[in-house]
Amino acid sequence: MxxxxxxxxxxxTNMPFQIRQAMDVALEDHRAPDFPEFTLPLFQDLKRIFKTTKGQVFIFPGSGTGGWESAIANTLSPGDRVLASVFGQFSYLWADLCERFGLEVDAVDVEWGKGVPLDVYEQRLAADKDHKIKAVLVCQNETATGVTSDIAGVRRILDDLGHPALLMVDGVSSIASIDFRMDEWGVDVAVSGSQKGFMLPTGLAIVGVSQKALETKKTAKLPQCFFDYGDMIKTNKDGYFPYTPAVTLLRGLRASIDMLEAEGxxxxxxxxxxxxxxxxxxxxxxxxxxxxxxxxxxxxxxxxxxxxxxxxxxxxxxxxxxxxxxxxxxxxxxxxxxxxxxxxxxxxxxxxxxxxxxxxxxxxxxxxxxxxxxxxxxxxxxxxxxxxxxxxxxxxx
Ligand SMILES: Cc1ncc(COP(=O)(O)O)c(C=O)c1O
Known part of the structure; x- marks a missing residue:
């Protein structure tokens, strides 16, 4: 045809020629002595897309679903309570993942076509006097229904109540496309993937993590291996990865960040x-x-x-x-x-x-x-x- x-x-999404070209390179040695010259600036620059200076952004081979898993596995323990809301297939799937990980999920059912129910979140969090809820989940952009939710509003509720739960945001179809402010909104884990706003092929889970979430990691008891933030921290600091990274996609990510920043x-x-x-x-x-x-x-x-x-x-x-x-x-x-x-x-x-x-x-x-x-x-x-x-x-x- x-x-x-x-x-x-x-x-x-549609992949720009510049990104395709950036990935049209011979395969590379990810343990080469000069590899950090490429990766260290990449890690830094990626933070600007998430609008974080305080947090860290990790790049895993994977997809958005892997990013969800990393958020849970690194910060929570079996039986921990999480507050979530289900208003589309993706908000449902993240809550389902939490259940499969043995968490106690308080999933608020919302009519599809609406987004995060701030009033219900406020009631549930206010009623949680002993702070049993350890994480609050929000899908910023529910791709199944075309609904965007108010993340700053959830942060305000947590702050007003002095509730210490971690705020975890699914930004898979929002980050790099619509307003997202990790530090300003006090987001503890922000999950994204490569194949939407970043204009890349599928294959990367890109996850922003706050210092508070990294602190929580010390007591988290869910098993972590492939998605262990600790292993990432240990190796990323020198510009390397705990296992073979998707280097070709990282080359594309470099081009993607440059394009996003050139446009502003x-x-x-x-x-x-x-x-x-x-x-x-x-x-x-x-x-x-x-x-x-x-x-x-x-x-x-x-x-x-x-x-x-x-x-x-x-x-x-x-x-x-x-x-x-x-x-x-x-x-x-x-x-x-x-x-x-x-x-x-x-x-x-x-x-x-x-x-x-x-x-x-x-x-x-x-x-x-x-x-x-x-x-x-x-x-x-x-x-x-x-x-x-x-x-x-x-x-x-
Ligand atoms: C909002 C949202 N979250 C999570 C996912 C899951 O991501 P992936 O399919 O990359 O695992 C998607 C996929 O479309 C999504 O749109």
């Missing part, structure tokens, strides 16, 4: 917001609804779009894929068949969003869903053009 395939899933993190966030807003305008023009139940929950990295009653979202996804070479995100678990998702994160511009919106329009039409063809694309055209005034005319942004 001629032409490029469209990748509009919320990870893996705040500009990256603004770009994501502007592109996402265009998608939301399109959804509205189609007469469809987002799974996210209000603007306070809207995600700038992914939109989960509900198909009307009586239609199967999988028909839209299949048609988009087979007829138009466009990959859309599927509905997962509870929302399977009810939503399709447009991922709008990473290396993306207006033209790429249009290819997704145009593909969706063709697939919606083929699936028999009634809307005015061109309405969504038109709404996005209007939005991008109206908001383009802020973009420079004398150089390529």
């Amino acid at each position: 001629a032409g490029f395939k469209g990748l509009a899933v919320p990870g893996p 993190l705040e500009n990256v966030f603004a770009r994501h917001n502007r592109l996402a807003e265009g998608v939301r305008k399109a959804v509205e023009a189609w007469g469809l609804k987002l799974c996210a139940q209000g603007p306070e929950w809207y995600s700038d990295t992914v939109s989960a779009i509900m198909v009307p009653e009586g239609f199967d979202a999988n028909d839209v996804i299949k048609t988009a894929y087979y007829r138009y070479q466009l990959s859309l995100g599927a509905g997962l678990s509870k929302v399977a068949g009810k939503v399709f998702r447009i991922g709008h994160l990473g290396y993306l511009n207006e033209l790429m969003v249009f290819s997704a919106l145009g593909g969706v329009e063709m697939a919606l039409r083929d699936a028999g869903i009634k809307f005015e063809a061109g309405s969504g694309v038109g709404a996005a055209v209007a939005h991008y053009s109206e908001t383009a005034q802020a973009l420079p005319l004398d150089k390529v942004a």
